[in-house]
Amino acid sequence: MEAFVAALTFSAGYNAALVVIGATLFGAAAAASGTFLVLRRQALMTDAIAHATLPGLAIAFMVMVAAGFDGRNLLGLLIGSAISALIGVVAVDVIVKRTRLMEDAAIGAVLSVFFGFGVVLLTIVQSMSAGRQAGLEGFLLGSTAGMLRADAMLIAVSAAVVGVLLFVLRRPLTLVAFDPQYAAGQGVKVRLMDLVATAMVLAVTVIGLKLVGLILVVALLIIPPVAARFWTNDISKVLFLSALFGGSSGYVGAALSASAPALPTGSLVVLSAFAIFVVSLVFSTQRGVLAALLRRRALAVRVHRRQGLLALAAGEPIYDAMTIKVLRRDGVIRPDGVMTDNGRAAVAEIRRDELRWSMAPSVLGDDAVPAQRDALTPADEAFTPDQIALIDAEAQRLAVV
Amino acid sequence: MGAEFVQLSLTPLVIAVLAAVTCAMPGNFLILRRQALIGDAISHVVLPGIVVGFIITGSVTTWPMMLGAGAAALIAVAMIEAIKRLGKIEPGAAMGVAFTAMFAAGVLLLEQSNTASVHLDVEHALFGNLESLIWFDGLGWASLLDPSALAQLPPELFRMASVAVIMIIATILFWRPLVMATFDEAFAASVGIPVNLLSLMLVVFAAIAAVAAFDAVGSIIVIAMFICPPATARLLTDRMGVQVLISALVAAVCAVVGYVVAGYAPLWLGFDNSVSASGMIATVSGVALGLAVAFGPRRRQVAG
Amino acid sequence: MFRSMENPFAKPILVASEGEPVAPDPAIDEAALTVRGLTVAYGGSPVIFSIDMTAPQGTMTAIVGPNGAGKSTLLKGVLGLVPALSGKAAVFGAPLAAARHRIAYVPQRAGIDWDFPVRVADVVAMGLYRELGLLGRVSGQRRAKIVSALERVGMAAFADRQIGQLSGGQQQRVFLARALAQDADLILLDEPFAGVDAATEKAIVNVLRELRDAGKTVVVVHHDLTTVAEYFDRVFVINTRKIAEGSVAEAFTADALHAAYGGRLASAQLSELRAPAA
Numbered sequence: 001m002e003a004f005v006a007a008l009t010f011s012a013g014y015n016a017a018l019v020v021i022g023a024t025l026f027g028a029a030a031a032a033s034g035t036f037l038v039l040r041r042q043a044l045m046t047d048a049i050a051h052a053t054l055p056g057l058a059i060a061f062m063v064m065v066a067a068g069f070d071g072r073n074l075l076g077l078l079i080g081s082a083i084s085a086l087i088g089v090v091a092v093d094v095i096v097k098r099t100r101l102m103e104d105a106a107i108g109a110v111l112s113v114f115f116g117f118g119v120v121l122l123t124i125v126q127s128m129s130a131g132r133q134a135g136l137e138g139f140l141l142g143s144t145a146g147m148l149r150a151d152a153m154l155i156a157v158s159a160a161v162v163g164v165l166l167f168v169l170r171r172p173l174t175l176v177a178f179d180p181q182y183a184a185g186q187g188v189k190v191r192l193m194d195l196v197a198t199a200m201v202l203a204v205t206v207i208g209l210k211l212v213g214l215i216l217v218v219a220l221l222i223i224p225p226v227a228a229r230f231w232t233n234d235i236s237k238v239l240f241l242s243a244l245f246g247g248s249s250g251y252v253g254a255a256l257s258a259s260a261p262a263l264p265t266g267s268l269v270v271l272s273a274f275a276i277f278v279v280s281l282v283f284s285t286q287r288g289v290l291a292a293l294l295r296r297r298a299l300a301v302r303v304h305r306r307q308g309l310l311a312l313a314a315g316e317p318i319y320d321a322m323t324i325k326v327l328r329r330d331g332v333i334r335p336d337g338v339m340t341d342n343g344r345a346a347v348a349e350i351r352r353d354e355l356r357w358s359m360a361p362s363v364l365g366d367d368a369v370p371a372q373r374d375a376l377t378p379a380d381e382a383f384t385p386d387q388i389a390l391i392d393a394e395a396q397r398l399a400v401v
Numbered sequence: 402m403g404a405e406f407v408q409l410s411l412t413p414l415v416i417a418v419l420a421a422v423t424c425a426m427p428g429n430f431l432i433l434r435r436q437a438l439i440g441d442a443i444s445h446v447v448l449p450g451i452v453v454g455f456i457i458t459g460s461v462t463t464w465p466m467m468l469g470a471g472a473a474a475l476i477a478v479a480m481i482e483a484i485k486r487l488g489k490i491e492p493g494a495a496m497g498v499a500f501t502a503m504f505a506a507g508v509l510l511l512e513q514s515n516t517a518s519v520h521l522d523v524e525h526a527l528f529g530n531l532e533s534l535i536w537f538d539g540l541g542w543a544s545l546l547d548p549s550a551l552a553q554l555p556p557e558l559f560r561m562a563s564v565a566v567i568m569i570i571a572t573i574l575f576w577r578p579l580v581m582a583t584f585d586e587a588f589a590a591s592v593g594i595p596v597n598l599l600s601l602m603l604v605v606f607a608a609i610a611a612v613a614a615f616d617a618v619g620s621i622i623v624i625a626m627f628i629c630p631p632a633t634a635r636l637l638t639d640r641m642g643v644q645v646l647i648s649a650l651v652a653a654v655c656a657v658v659g660y661v662v663a664g665y666a667p668l669w670l671g672f673d674n675s676v677s678a679s680g681m682i683a684t685v686s687g688v689a690l691g692l693a694v695a696f697g698p699r700r701r702q703v704a705g
Numbered sequence: 706m707f708r709s710m711e712n713p714f715a716k717p718i719l720v721a722s723e724g725e726p727v728a729p730d731p732a733i734d735e736a737a738l739t740v741r742g743l744t745v746a747y748g749g750s751p752v753i754f755s756i757d758m759t760a761p762q763g764t765m766t767a768i769v770g771p772n773g774a775g776k777s778t779l780l781k782g783v784l785g786l787v788p789a790l791s792g793k794a795a796v797f798g799a800p801l802a803a804a805r806h807r808i809a810y811v812p813q814r815a816g817i818d819w820d821f822p823v824r825v826a827d828v829v830a831m832g833l834y835r836e837l838g839l840l841g842r843v844s845g846q847r848r849a850k851i852v853s854a855l856e857r858v859g860m861a862a863f864a865d866r867q868i869g870q871l872s873g874g875q876q877q878r879v880f881l882a883r884a885l886a887q888d889a890d891l892i893l894l895d896e897p898f899a900g901v902d903a904a905t906e907k908a909i910v911n912v913l914r915e916l917r918d919a920g921k922t923v924v925v926v927h928h929d930l931t932t933v934a935e936y937f938d939r940v941f942v943i944n945t946r947k948i949a950e951g952s953v954a955e956a957f958t959a960d961a962l963h964a965a966y967g968g969r970l971a972s973a974q975l976s977e978l979r980a981p982a983a
Binding site for chain 2: 038041042043044046047094095098099100101102104105107108109111112113114115116117118119120122123124127213215216218219222223226229230262263264266267268270271273274277281287289292
Binding site: 100295299300303304306307310311318319320322323358361366369374375376 | 742744754755963964967
């Protein structure tokens with residue numbers, strides 16, 4: 001616990017502080033750039049991108065060794081993996097555009113074939129004399145703990161670039177994510193924005209390879225935006241929340257990892273993000289499970305109450321056991337089914353409401369009445385008191401006549 | 402091809418073909434239902450399953466691993482369904498959340514359990530271990546008639562063969578309702594087909610195929626075979642039955658070609674070592690799909 | 706004031722979905738389809754609310770209403786394809802589960818993957834599922850059934866085509882043929898005329914009329930008000946709630962349409978519609 005607090009406050013040593021800062025920045029950058037893919041329902045495109053880096057990684061290593069350099073040069077490896085990931089993205093695009101195959105099949109095909117080819121190349125690398133210590137397998141699961149100052153700088157700089165890009169382009173990007181056709185109509189270059197969004201994901205993925213490994217980087221691109229989506233429908237807020245969730249996952253996860261041995265950073269960062277997701281899924285007031293359950297239940301009660309009262313008003317039998325239960329609970333009917341005084345008042349009220357609704361179009365004009373009538377809203381909530389007064393006056397006039 | 406082939410290559414080849422065909426069967430329905438990536442998700446959660454299986458039993462033998470992987474696959478399927486339904490999340494994102502989180506948990510457990518032996522099995526699970534499935538007693542083609550030699554066949558062969566048979570029987574048995582529910586779910590439900598149960602069953606069968614295959618051939622082949630052969634077949638024909646047969650054929654051919662190329666091509670090119678057979682089989686399936694994408698007679702969409 | 710104020714539940718509950726025998730209610734037993742108090746909600750508010758509906762045997766009913774009024778949801782609710790918040794449906798006086806073999810449903814064409822690898826004959830054969838079961842073979846007599854269903858909609862020549870190679874109208878005819886193969890007594894169709902050519906529309910209407918004249922019951926979600934009076938003998942007007950129900954002369958009135966469509970249906974258009982109705 002002490003070690004955890006120490007890591008949180010950056011006082012657990014230079015290297016630990018470096019990792020915590022790096023993970024926080026990376027978490028925020030990944031989450032923000034993943035948001036657009038998630039909003040465009042292309043979450044698993046990130047998975048294809050991540051797996052498609054492997055052949056490039058291996059080829060870059062082989063090329064660098066053949067040219068007489070150190071095969072482990074990080075920049076070289078990253079460039080190689082970026083190129084092969086890009087080819088993967090193009091391949092998905094070609095398959096989707098040119099054939100009848102759906103996007104999920106295209107993504108899965110590219111992901112597995114590129115990864116399989118990468119494994120073939122890895123076995124070649126391992127059989128090379130220089131390849132035995134290449135440590136390329138580290139890219140599968142990541143190795144944050146071994147993060148060097150240079151790595152941290154690289155991450156910080158790229159996170160900053162991604163952040164600035166996102167901030168500058170947030171409007172066109174959100175427009176494209178929300179409604180590409182409308183965006184095109186507004187003069188936004190949809191294709192370019194698509195490319196920018198993909199390029200950012202690609203950059204984050206490639207950087208994340210070294211840090212958390214190619215599978216867990218996918219988690220950081222997907223989980224925070226999905227969690228953020230629970231709390232708001234406003235895209236710019238989703239973007240902000242997503243970055244916040246990603247950043248705090250990186251921060252907490254890295255600090256946890258520094259607090260004891262054998263706690264891999266990547267996993268803890270992802271599990272922190274997942275914890276945020278679970279809390280959002282259950283407790284969000286907007287789209288959370290609990291709120292939805294409560295709303296559904298409240299809706300059911302309203303439906304049965306109104307339906308029951310309408311049936312009583314029309315003297316029709318009630319066919320539904322739940323309706324009877326609701327009416328009993330409300331004191332509209334006694335346990336033996338006889339209507340109470342309260343019930344009579346409620347029935348009178350529902351009749352007046354029905355009358356108001358039926359007269360509203362003729363008294364107020366069609367335009368004043370909502371086209372899609374919500375069958376549950378009482379007239380006195382749907383209309384202003386003045387309008388209600390008008391309706392009631394007309395009703396009285398008709399009744400007298 | 403002689404004695405050496407029987408001893409070293411026959412069983413891996415047969416197992417690879419069985420695994421490929423087993424995965425291609427449910428794959429045909431998954432790609433038509435836009436659930437192709439369920440194979441991807443299941444393959445990723447095999448890792449935590451193996452680790453938990455190891456932690457509970459303390460052994461790295463096959464059955465704890467398979468049971469652990471199977472349990473993890475079912476948990477993943479349940480989690481994906483729950484996230485999809487409860488959170489009203491699109492399937493891709495729901496899968497992404499579920500399998501990456503479980504994978505992260507697997508990596509954490511792996512580090513915590515801190516065992517080199519399990520570490521070995523992680524690579525095994527990912528890359529497979531086809532080349533090691535040697536038939537020591539298979540001294541020549543004659544051994545195929547020798548009961549004592551047959552008894553020494555790798556157990557993976559029998560496991561894979563039984564799952565392949567189960568998969569083929571299930572495909573035939575549930576063919577009609579599956580095709581109907583995949584083509585027009587509303588109509589299928591209206592004639593009383595339990596469409597939700599059927600869809601769950603398909604995913605469970607996919608999980609069984611994935612778990613049975615990963616042990617013998619590794620997760621990469623599993624993902625590739627779920628998707629590439631059916632996708633290839635999809636671009637060659639407009640008839641469902643033909644598509645499934647073609648996909649099985651493509652899967653088998655990819656397995657054979659991939660295995661042979663991985664084993665012999667490097668030698669022809671002057672390298673000392675062969676390359677990963679699983680990786681090569683996945684690569685060959687990609688080549689097959691690439692050819693279909695370029696030249697398949699039914700590659701285009703017929704209707705908008 | 707209230708007919709059943711003493712005990713509004715003296716009448717037994719309609720137990721269609723609870724599996725108990727339905728209490729003798731001649732109206733329910735005689736009708737092909739009876740819906741009572743059906744409410745279905747997506748999200749926060751009801752799409753259809755407390756719908757009562759009756760489709761007498763041997764009639765052809767149009768369900769009309771503006772977009773989003775719940776027409777398709779009503780059919781899906783009847784078939785149990787969407788969960789109902791309350792209410793029940795009975796088919797020939799029996800609960801849905803016991804009457805599935807008497808229902809044929811033609812869903813909307815939208816949402817189907819027309820690239821799907823099936824041929825026209827395969828699609829029609831799906832209508833025989835209840836008699837074929839899992840492994841039954843399509844042979845002899847059943848093949849004849851498929852051919853005759855295709856002949857009735859004028860599609861026999863296309864039996865071996867992949868379904869996506871047909872025009873929208875032809876696809877709709879194939880879906881109707883599938884329903885014919887079901888040999889059902891109650892046929893529910895969701896927007897069968899959407900996006901089809903005039904010849905197909907005519908052909909479909911003729912087949913539906915033949916069905917009705919043979920004593921079958923047809924219920925159609927329909928969006929074209931100008932053809933209601935020509936095609937149908939009954940109409941059900943809906944906008945979340947039931948607006949009107951009955952013969953075209955009774956229920957297809959300017960008042961009902963005004964109540965359903967509000968100001969969006971110009972009164973001139975309304976009077977034009979009334980002419981054929983009268």
